[in-house]
Amino acid sequence: DTGVSQNPRHKITKRGQNVTFRCDPISEHNRLYWYRQTLGQGPEFLTYFQNEAQLEKSRLLSDRFSAERPKGSFSTLEIQRTEQGDSAMYLCASSEGVTQYFGPGTRLTVL
Amino acid sequence: AQSVTQLGSHVSVSEGALVLLRCNYSSSVPPYLFWYVQYPNQGLQLLLKYTTGATLVKGINGFEAEFKKSETSFHLTKPSAHMSDAAEYFCAVSEGQDYGQNFVFGPGTRLSVLP
Numbered sequence: 001d002t003g004v005s006q007n008p009r010h011k012i013t014k015r016g017q018n019v020t021f022r023c024d025p026i027s028e029h030n031r032l033y034w035y036r037q038t039l040g041q042g043p044e045f046l047t048y049f050q051n052e053a054q055l056e057k058s059r060l061l062s063d064r065f066s067a068e069r070p071k072g073s074f075s076t077l078e079i080q081r082t083e084q085g086d087s088a089m090y091l092c093a094s095s096e097g098v099t100q101y102f103g104p105g106t107r108l109t110v111l
Numbered sequence: 112a113q114s115v116t117q118l119g120s121h122v123s124v125s126e127g128a129l130v131l132l133r134c135n136y137s138s139s140v141p142p143y144l145f146w147y148v149q150y151p152n153q154g155l156q157l158l159l160k161y162t163t164g165a166t167l168v169k170g171i172n173g174f175e176a177e178f179k180k181s182e183t184s185f186h187l188t189k190p191s192a193h194m195s196d197a198a199e200y201f202c203a204v205s206e207g208q209d210y211g212q213n214f215v216f217g218p219g220t221r222l223s224v225l226p
Binding site for chain 1: 115120143145147152153154155156157160162201203205213214215216217218219
């Protein structure tokens with residue numbers, strides 16, 4: 001059983017650099033979600049896709065954040081000009097029905 | 112808009128004791144409710160969910176939760192805590208009737224299990 005995978009698991013970058021994270025959902029799932037989780041908090045919704053269509057992106061934290069799912073399979077989340085406040089765990093989830101299944105997350109540290 | 116509150120950011124119980132983690136929600140539509148568990152530096156694992164039907168739902172690892180509409184609650188319980196239950200627990204509500212909607216999560220409750 002292949003679950004949701006995310007790469008890299010950890011990313012350390014310097015302030016001002018761009019970073020890109022990848023999420024591979026469960027293969028038959030048509031919906032894909034991105035969340036951000038800061039220390040001691042629950043996940044916060046960022047954006048979601050149904051197949052390749054991005055149906056909600058108003059919750060992206062700023063215009064430095066963007067996401068794509070070009071062929072309706074894997075997705076990427078990019079943060080441009082990173083800031084120290086972007087340090088967090090970035091979680092991806094996928095679903096076919098009601099339940100969302102989460103990946104292990106990518107932990108971003110901005111120095 | 113939907114919201115979730117979890118009373119108690121940290122709960123400690125002795126091994127073998129009852130576990131009770133509280134979750135209250137607000138929703139303008141009939142909710143879908145979920146409990147997830149998160150171990151350090153890992154993603155979220157589904158424990159159980161309520162969508163429709165029976166209000167008492169059973170999940171993995173001996174956990175169960177009861178949906179009480181009148182109290183807008185979905186508290187998580189386990190009769191006997193095990194050391195391996197020590198983790199962070201999150202309650203979530205689906206934001207909207209469309210099952211494709213995103214989740215709104217509570218702030219989490221850290222469960223410690225004392226020997």
